[in-house]
Amino acid sequence: MTEGYNFAYLDEQTKRMIRRALLKAVAIPGHQIPFGSREMPLPYGWGTGGIQVTAAVLGASDVLKVIDQGADDTTNAVSIRRFFAKTAGVRTTTHTAEATVIQTRHRIPERQLRDDQIIVYQVPMPEPLAKLEPSRTETRKMHALADYGAMYVKLYEDITRFGHVSISYDYPVMVNNRHLMSPSPIPAFDNPKLHMSAALQLFGAGREKRVYAIPPLTPVNSLDFEDHPFRATRAPHSCGLCGSDTSYLDEVVTDDRGGRLFCCSDTDYCEGRRQSATAE
Amino acid sequence: MAYVAVKGGERAIDNAHAWLAEARRGDPAVADIGTDQIAQQLGRAVDRAMAEGSLYDRDLAALAIKQAQGDLIEAAFLLRAFRTTLPRFAASLPLETGAIRPLRRISAVFKDLPGGQVLGPTTDYTHRLLDFSLTDGTPPPAAPLTAAEPEAMPRVHDILGREGLIEPDAPDGAEPGDLTREPLAFPAGRDLRLQALARGDEGFLLSLGYSSQRGYGNNHPFIGEIRMGEVAVEIEPPELGFAIEIGDLVLTECQMVNQFGGSKTTPAQFTRGYGLAFGQGERRAMAMALVDRSLRAAELGEDATAPGQNAEFVLGHCDNIEATGFVEHLKLPHYVDFQSELETLRRIRAESL
Amino acid sequence: MSLDLPGFADPVADAHATFRAVLDALAHPGRVQLAGTGLRPPAPLMPATAALLLTLVDVETPLWLAPDFWPAREWIVFHTGASPIDDPARAAFAVAATLSDFEGFSAGTDEAPETSATPIVQIAGFGVGQRLRLSGPGVRGSATLHADGLPPDFPALWAANHALYPRGVDLVLVAGEALVALPRSVRVERA
Numbered sequence: 008m009t010e011g012y013n014f015a016y017l018d019e020q021t022k023r024m025i026r027r028a029l030l031k032a033v034a035i036p037g038h039q040i041p042f043g044s045r046e047m048p049l050p051y052g053w054g055t056g057g058i059q060v061t062a063a064v065l066g067a068s069d070v071l072k073v074i075d076q077g078a079d080d081t082t083n084a085v086s087i088r089r090f091f092a093k094t095a096g097v098r099t100t101t102h103t104a105e106a107t108v109i110q111t112r113h114r115i116p117e118r119q120l121r122d123d124q125i126i127v128y129q130v131p132m133p134e135p136l137a138k139l140e141p142s143r144t145e146t147r148k149m150h151a152l153a154d155y156g157a158m159y160v161k162l163y164e165d166i167t168r169f170g171h172v173s174i175s176y177d178y179p180v181m182v183n184n185r186h187l188m189s190p191s192p193i194p195a196f197d198n199p200k201l202h203m204s205a206a207l208q209l210f211g212a213g214r215e216k217r218v219y220a221i222p223p224l225t226p227v228n229s230l231d232f233e234d235h236p237f238r239a240t241r242a243p244h245s246c247g248l249c250g251s252d253t254s255y256l257d258e259v260v261t262d263d264r265g266g267r268l269f270c271c272s273d274t275d276y277c278e279g280r281r282q283s284a285t286a287e
Numbered sequence: 288m289a290y291v292a293v294k295g296g297e298r299a300i301d302n303a304h305a306w307l308a309e310a311r312r313g314d315p316a317v318a319d320i321g322t323d324q325i326a327q328q329l330g331r332a333v334d335r336a337m338a339e340g341s342l343y344d345r346d347l348a349a350l351a352i353k354q355a356q357g358d359l360i361e362a363a364f365l366l367r368a369f370r371t372t373l374p375r376f377a378a379s380l381p382l383e384t385g386a387i388r389p390l391r392r393i394s395a396v397f398k399d400l401p402g403g404q405v406l407g408p409t410t411d412y413t414h415r416l417l418d419f420s421l422t423d424g425t426p427p428p429a430a431p432l433t434a435a436e437p438e439a440m441p442r443v444h445d446i447l448g449r450e451g452l453i454e455p456d457a458p459d460g461a462e463p464g465d466l467t468r469e470p471l472a473f474p475a476g477r478d479l480r481l482q483a484l485a486r487g488d489e490g491f492l493l494s495l496g497y498s499s500q501r502g503y504g505n506n507h508p509f510i511g512e513i514r515m516g517e518v519a520v521e522i523e524p525p526e527l528g529f530a531i532e533i534g535d536l537v538l539t540e541c542q543m544v545n546q547f548g549g550s551k552t553t554p555a556q557f558t559r560g561y562g563l564a565f566g567q568g569e570r571r572a573m574a575m576a577l578v579d580r581s582l583r584a585a586e587l588g589e590d591a592t593a594p595g596q597n598a599e600f601v602l603g604h605c606d607n608i609e610a611t612g613f614v615e616h617l618k619l620p621h622y623v624d625f626q627s628e629l630e631t632l633r634r635i636r637a638e639s640l
Numbered sequence: 641m642s643l644d645l646p647g648f649a650d651p652v653a654d655a656h657a658t659f660r661a662v663l664d665a666l667a668h669p670g671r672v673q674l675a676g677t678g679l680r681p682p683a684p685l686m687p688a689t690a691a692l693l694l695t696l697v698d699v700e701t702p703l704w705l706a707p708d709f710w711p712a713r714e715w716i717v718f719h720t721g722a723s724p725i726d727d728p729a730r731a732a733f734a735v736a737a738t739l740s741d742f743e744g745f746s747a748g749t750d751e752a753p754e755t756s757a758t759p760i761v762q763i764a765g766f767g768v769g770q771r772l773r774l775s776g777p778g779v780r781g782s783a784t785l786h787a788d789g790l791p792p793d794f795p796a797l798w799a800a801n802h803a804l805y806p807r808g809v810d811l812v813l814v815a816g817e818a819l820v821a822l823p824r825s826v827r828v829e830r831a
Contacts, residue, residue: 012372014652023698026659027732030696031754033666034810034823036777040754041470046371050364051609052616064663066656076623083619085296113623131613142599144473151750169635175627183777183825185806194627207667214609216470222667222823225777240630258626272623468700 015062015095021045025063025218029209032220037182037227038150039133044216054087054112055213057129061110064125064209065091070098072106077114077255077272084112103275113176115197117254117276120206122223128191130212133219135179135189155187158230166235178237181228182221190227196239196255201227244269249280311356325349334566335359339607340366341467341486343536343565360488364608371467377522380530381458384540384563385442387516391567394443395510396544402440407515408567443512444542444559453557454548473599480582480598484575485563487605493570495595495605496577504581504593508560511544515567539564541572545580548587558587645682647694647719658695662812665821670774670783672766674817685712686762688814689735693760697722697733704731704757706738734759739790741797747807756824758810763789765815770794771831777823784831785820787813798828 013019021043028042047055065071071091075084079101087110088099100106103116112129120126136146139157149155158179165173172178178195182188190201191210201208201221208221221227231237245252248270254277256269271277312319326333326349336348340363348366355361391407394400406412447453463478471479484492499506518538521530543560560580562572581595594600604610648654661673676691685693697703699721705713713724728734728744732755739761748756769788772795775781790813791797801808801824808824822828 016372018372018374019652019655020698020700022655023696024700026663027696027701028754030663030666030758030810031756033663034825035753035806036825038753038806041472043468043470045467046364046367046608048368050615051612052614053612053619055612064660066660067653076620080296081620082296082300085300089297112619113621131616143603144599147751170638171631171635173631173635175631176624192621192624194623196627207663214613222778222825224780240627240634242626242630255623256626257622258629272626 012094014067015065015091016048017045017059017062021059022063025059028218029060029063029220032209032218033207033222035186036221036225037180037186037188037219039212039217039219041216042218044213047213049086049090051214052131053083054110054129056211056215056218057110057112057127057213058087058090058211059213060127060209060211060218061091061108062095064127065095065097065108067095067097069107070100070105072100072103072109072275073111074109074114074116074273074275075112076257077116078274080274101275102279103273113192113194114255114272115193115200117271117273118279119200120204122205124206126204126206126208128193128208128210130189130191130210130217131214132177133189133210133212133215133217135187150186153185155181158187159232162230163232166232172231172235172237175240179230181230183225184228187230188219188221188227194241194255195229195237196241198227198229198237199239203227242269246271246277246280249277249284251277251280311354320353322346322349322353325352331567332357332359332362334564334568335489335571336362336366337565338568338571339363339486339488340370342366342370360607360611364611367608377524379533380521380523382518382520382536382538384514384518384538385440385445387440387514387518387538387540389440389514389516390537391515392440392512393510394512396443397446400441400443400446402438409569440514442542444544447511447544447557451554451556453544454559456559471602474585475598475602477579477583477586480602481561481563481575481579483602483605484578487575488607488610489568489571489574491605491607491610492574492578495581495601496574499577499581499593499595504584504595505546505589506560506577506580507546508543508577508580509545510573511542513539513541513569513572515539515569537566539566539568539572541569541576543573543576543580558583645680645715647679648691649678651694654691655695658691662692662695662819662821665812665819666778666810666823668778669776669822669826670779670785670820672818672820675819677817682712682715684708684737684762685715685735686814687817688819689760689762692812692814692819693720693722693733693735699723702730702732704728704734706734706736708737709735728757731757733757735762736760737762739794739797742801742809742811745809747801747804747809750807753806753808756807756809758812760812760814762814763787765789766813766818766820773829773831774822774826775829776826779826787820789815795828795830798822802827 024043028040032040047058073084073088075081091097092099103118108125110127134146136149140146162172176194177189177192178198180188180190203224205223207223210219229237242256247268251271254271257272259268261268326345332352333345333348336352336359337343351362351365389405392405444453466479466482517535519532520534520536521532523530541562545558545560547555548558560576562575564571578595582598584591584596658675661675665671665673676687679687679690681690693716697720701722703722703724705724729746734757745757765788767786769786770790772785774783774785805824810824811822813820
């Protein structure tokens with residue numbers, strides 16, 4: 008562990024501040040809680056909110072998994088995993104099933120999460136209304152009044168223009184039938200996994216200085232209309248490595264003549280399937 | 288082709304860091320630059336890194352500048368990340384800038400005044416011709432020094448204030464807030480606005496201040512006074528009950544005199560805009576004073592229509608550590624979201640064809 | 641004197657364990673969690689109450705103590721740095737041994753419902769006493785909580801708090817080393 012710094016980098020007073028905010032976040036599912044976000048030794052935008060939440064939650068017996076784009080070996084995931092291995096000395100894993108705390112950017116693992124797991128999302132823009140109303144003073148009022156009409160109008164305009172809602176990621180959700188929430192920039196494909204998840208889901212936005220949460224077993228609905236129900240979409244292919252036809256796929260360009268390889272974005276899921284296929 | 292994308296991230300990171308260290312050092316045949324040289328000879332860079340890094344330490348700032356290869360936003364970021372972990376022992380008493388030991392003091396509103404006009408080590412009247420004598424390390428001729436009689440240097444604003452011509456600037460006695468501990472909420476008090484501006488990006492402050500001069504915000508400023516020099520920092524430990532001096536800071540302070548305010552009940556008065564910067568930061572202090580005055584529009588009953596008058600806009604975007612983080616994070620992988628956009632776009636196109 | 645009684649043996653690890661216990665309790669209303677095992681706080685503080693205070697309260701946190709808890713005041717101030725306040729309406733955390741209603745505590749505002757209080761109330765025990773049915777976020781279907789020492793009209797009291805949602809207090813019930821949390825989002829009925 009790194010000398011001169013506290014367990015998991017943050018000092019205990021900062022952890023207390025974040026912990027108090029997280030408890031309130033769990034009590035008001037989907038509501039953004041302002042917190043005294045600290046400057047971290049990683050840049051804003053690299054997951055400073057997620058890192059602060061993880062640091063406040065992580066204990067010596069936890070097993071940490073960090074993914075970015077669904078993969079454990081993307082550079083930023085590697086960097087954050089190393090940060091905690093160094094500052095907290097915790098055990099790390101790439102296996103979703105082994106992890107007690109999972110920090111993620113842009114994906115939810117394919118494997119269903121359990122009651123004894125916590126997933127921490129890195130959030131760039133916690134305010135789901137920001138693209139409609141840039142003033143946070145105004146959006147706060149809109150949340151207070153549950154005044155979400157503008158968002159429905161935006162979705163409806165999409166449908167008239169494109170025949171579909173054109174939002175493909177960071178698709179807004181209604182949490183516990185009360186708070187409009189950004190699920191972070193996960194693909195809309197992952198939205199159904201937010202609903203009634205057994206795991207506690209925590210969200211940290213460092214630069215915007217907000218945390219929020221979805222407690223386990225909480226209704227989370229992607230905004231839609233009766234005649235235009237929400238649809239989770241993925242590339243219409245099977246994984247070229249493990250053959251999965253249900254997982255979310257990356258599209259890898261293999262040549263300049265239109266060659267493509269589609270393969271699972273969740274690398275642990277894909278490797279697991281390939282291993283069990285070999286074993287059979 | 289195998290799926291390699293970003294496999295081996297760990298080794299790639301280590302190798303990148305090693306390469307960076309080598310690039311930072313440059314040609315080993317050229318002498319390594321000392322942080323003492325940076326602290327001494329790149330003083331304005333050190334001042335800016337300290338101001339935006341919110342930490343007054345010339346040696347650490349010099350180190351940060353060396354480590355950042357002269358990238359001052361990166362240097363300020365290094366200082367911020369160091370600062371955030373420091374324990375807080377005490378809060379200083381308000382700095383008595385009226386008792387500054389001046390290296391420079393000018394006023395644009397009076398030809399002469401008690402304490403006089405002191406140009407100091409300024410570039411104001413240099414001709415901007417590249418000075419090739421600096422390339423061979425020729426020592427400069429000694430600057431002539433005249434031992435000036437120490438003379439009291441009252442603040443221009445106090446001189447105007449005696450006649451009631453400028454609004455008073457009485458402290459309200461409340462403890463100032465600290466945006467590094469509690470997130471900003473709006474409306475933000477002037478204490479927090481000034482704190483945000485004092486560590487804000489110099490370029491952003493400069494452009495906003497400039498926009499207010501060009502009509503976006505209706506500022507009509509005069510430089511009441513700029514003073515730059517050393518000020519003592521004092522704390523009052525509760526167990527002592529009296530103030531003790533713990534060090535000195537070099538500061539630049541700018542007091543602007545702005546257009547009249549007033550109403551049926553208060554007689555017309557000049558209004559204030561205030562800027563303060565670590566070190567010799569005149570451009571920063573002036574820009575800050577313009578923006579401070581712009582942000583007071585609502586409180587002074589003016590229409591707030593320009594960007595520089597919108598506190599949520601200005602304070603939400605003046606921090607260059609936040610700004611550079613969010614702009615630069617776009618280079619992190621986003622292929623999962625891009626894939627979802629691709630699929631949506633392909634579907635919409637397929638259906639419309 | 642109560643100052644002789646120590647706080648956490650391992651401040652970082654014990655605070656972490658207590659936080660995870662209360663986080664899990666809030667995320668699963670009705671689930672009994674343990675905290676403060678081995679702590680011997682001054683009366684009338686129960687170990688779990690003491691652990692919660694050591695974990696969550698400091699100089700930045702307005703804390704209100706019901707008069708019965710004043711004997712433990714010095715210990716709390718020494719170990720947490722908090723200075724208890726007189727006005728319960730300003731409290732972020734409050735400690736009490738009886739519960740008549742929540743009206744004295746802040747329920748937060750429409751724009752900042754998170755500024756509401758978290759009362760910590762010590763009761764006689766779990767597994768006996770009043771049977772309550774809980775439902776809402778964190779509960780699959782419904783869960784039953786047996787709690788001894790709550791006022792008989794607790795379901796009505798809680799209904800009034802829940803009706804304020806998203807405003808409202810969040811309650812932590814403590815019995816010895818056991819704790820149960822009721823976030824404002826949960827519905828409570830007589831079982």
